[in-house]
Amino acid sequence: MKTKFLFIFTLFSSFLSLGQTTKVSNITLQQYINIEGRKMELNGAGVRTKYLFPVYVSSLYLQDKSSNPNEVLYNIDHKIVQVDIISSLITKEQFKESVKEGLEYFRESSDIDHEIDMFLSVIKDEVVLGDKFQFVAEDSVCKIFKNNKELIVIDGKKFQKALFSIWLGNKPIDDNLKDEMLGKI
Template sequence: MKRAFIAFLLTVMSVVTVSAQTTEISDVVLQNSVQEDGTQLQLNGAGVRSKYFLSLYVGSLYLPGKSSDANKILYSSDMKMIQLDIISSLITAEKMEETVRAGFKNSLGGDTSSLQSEIDSFIAVFGEEIEVGDIFKFVTSGQELKAYKNGKLLTTVTGAEFQRALFGIWLGNKPADKKLKNLMLGAKS
């Protein structure tokens, strides 16, 4: 009886420990803390990107320390990461490219000409078909942005202005989804 009780307690403690290290949103399990290029990043906030009542992906923002100030995050040279976990089969490479190009246009106030070559280089990240379960990570140190798909480095783009424009798609004045922006900035759903 005593062994059964101890086994039960150990099981409960391990479940509590695991759940304290992760956050689950729309069946996507996010780590509350990740290591990127030697820097410890904390989950700042996350939510579901929806359009026309359809859930498309879980977007999450990781920072060295919590912040709800979008401008401070955009202009900071600290390491940061946006992660997109694809949860809908409606997302295709073509739709993602179209959406991200529109996001850059919104992020840059309608004029993408100053970053067009960087944008074109970055868009190659969405060149292969996209499937449910794919994970995109955009990691930046403020000067250099690395884009990954399912852990594989696909491209590196330099320049602080490009990094701000990319993160501005989700955190800028005209974000892809205002509710998602607020959730990524730490608001409670």
């Protein structure tokens, strides 16, 4: 009887945890998401502001939580950064410029110009309030999604690390956002 109770309790708890959400600046983030059969847990999330205006919510999903940025960048092969646009002031050009700015540090130190150009070339449609981008790392591959539609697959560990370093690297786009994504705040 005790074993049956534990099984039912565990099953019930699992269903409850799958429905949990976190709200960040009016964006509802799922506690768990499944990407290609892999269950990923929300590690942390925060709001990116520019000139005092909130621009997007950025969240990090991992299979196992981590607050160590080097571990996330260099040792964890499966990770997701999700960017939810929360401002109608951001444009396609501003979004592309922000990514280019974030990757500039790595452009000088490695040969990822081709991958950066490939990535920027797929941002063709206007970026609008409510858009959701997902940057999905799987081993050496990085898949870019916009509103659940795959835009491009880029193979290259250097590009993948550079892209995720925008938020989690030694020179992140926003130190507070980095800490929030790593669950430190």
